[in-house]
Amino acid sequence: MEIEDLARGVLEGNRRALARAITLIESGRADHRQAATRLMERLNAEDHGREALRVGLSGTPGVGKSTFIEAFGTMLTRQGKRVGVLAVDPSSARSGGSILGDKTRMERLSRDPNAFIRPSPAQSHLGGVARRTREAIALLEAAGFDAVLVETVGVGQSETVVAEMTDLFCLLLAPAGGDELQGVKRGIMEMADLLVVNKADGELKSTATRTCSDYAGALRLLRKRPQDPEGFPKAMTVSAVEEAGLEGVWGEMTALASWRKDHGHWETRRAEQARYWFEAEVREGLLARLKREPVKGAMARMAEEVERGEVTAAVAAETLLREFLQMPDAELADQV
């Protein structure tokens, strides 16, 4: 299929074209990568004017993330909305895909014609996962999807990565005693626009309500951010299994999105994110040279000389930069 046909298929919202396009951007082959770049350029040039609400979703295992996404996504498709679900999973290379890997986890939503679920590609490298996910978001947006949910597991840096590619960040939490509130890292709390306490049903209902007000109290202690209207970030309870509170979550998401659009924060944020990823790709691309021959081998040999104390780290680094990475002496002197 030619790039032009593929682009048109995506813009028409054709599921088969979309699936092929995502497969293309996920490929590591050099010719595929070039084709993918042309496809993304072509779609970027098309002034389709479509904008999905990009929602980052995080939460530690056990909070009921997939049950929530299934119920939340189905609620949206029932309203006639089209929903994409992607995953950023830095652990998938090791575990073979710990999230979204098993499609049966969201059986109902995966059969829904208005939903498009894509598991995280097995990939060791968070930078590579990040680019593929950003491109998949752009594809879903070009295909006219209304919401794109980007799921991540609550580990390490993946939240930051997801927050830098989404419009809203939603942290899913389980009902818990007051002591466990500490378990959520402050950095993650500060990143969230919505804290959603799941499992507000059955025996856990009152615990969920209490947990929610604990978090609401903790949120009030955070410094107000310019991109937030009064009352945000917000904590709320839902029951994914009873499908309760889901419209409320969507209501808060769209209210926040509208406010940010009206107050100029939306476009600014997307522009900042584009710059962030551009700069990250440049840095990563440059550092990738160190992993390639002949630099890789030279670096390993020189590291051993440094370990043996035959040369200082500074001199070895300067030698490598000059001889293998073509850095002129003027630049070397300046970098100190």
Place this chain on the structure above:
Amino acid sequence: MEIEDLARGVLEGNRRALARAITLIESGRADHRQAATRLMERLNAEDHGREALRVGLSGTPGVGKSTFIEAFGTMLTRQGKRVGVLAVDPSSARSGGSILGDKTRMERLSRDPNAFIRPSPAQSHLGGVARRTREAIALLEAAGFDAVLVETVGVGQSETVVAEMTDLFCLLLAPAGGDELQGVKRGIMEMADLLVVNKADGELKSTATRTCSDYAGALRLLRKRPQDPEGFPKAMTVSAVEEAGLEGVWGEMTALASWRKDHGHWETRRAEQARYWFEAEVREGLLARLKREPVKGAMARMAEEVERGEVTAAVAAETLLREFLQMPDAELADQV
């Protein structure tokens, strides 16, 4: 003064030569930098066989770091040992030097002929501070100092930087209620070889003892590290103002150092650190190209195009890498 004279002066333990050498390595001027590199190479080539005990010291403001260093350093010089004190302070560029900046803070030690105190140079860039501090450590070692204390404030990444250039890491703590124990980040705890609870005097004595046993309990929960003998990491109390417990701290430090030397961990660690800094310098040197013209200007222009949505982040990054950083297409395809 010629490099050779300067090197000889440092090796003779001449204070004036040492001070000049440190001034040289701290200079940002290109010709100074080249001279500093030659000096460090010259000293590295000299098989002086001297090895100082390099001790990283951290603790939040208020724990009595300078009082401790003054008392601890004076105790060592009284034993005839020569002690160097350096500082890694990433905040000093902003604050004008918040630690060690005021020599009166350690008035007694700074007048001690067997001590050499050097405040942190004003410098915005943690990488630059790191290199200068490593080179200053090497200078003090070449000059025959027995111990080098590298002080840092308990903020952000500076502990990691200091731990990567010292043999032992010592965390200074204040007496506190059990709840506040949580205030020490787990990552910092795991880095420490010794936890020293200061101010074990007067009214705070019993609180200090309790705090110490709380920390000892917390340490027992950490996974045993291969580089530790039984009983380490260790928590202990001192009183810097009453000069109590300081010999004990030195005793534990030297016992740990001897055990690690006997069990092969010492040399391995120093070799790993040398490799770490070599690789860090290469990465930093390479990324420094992005801050220099013509790349800097091109990158800023392209970032604006990316922000306006005229080009995708991926295409802009590839263009910059190809046109301004001379990366061949083969490398670009591979880096994904």
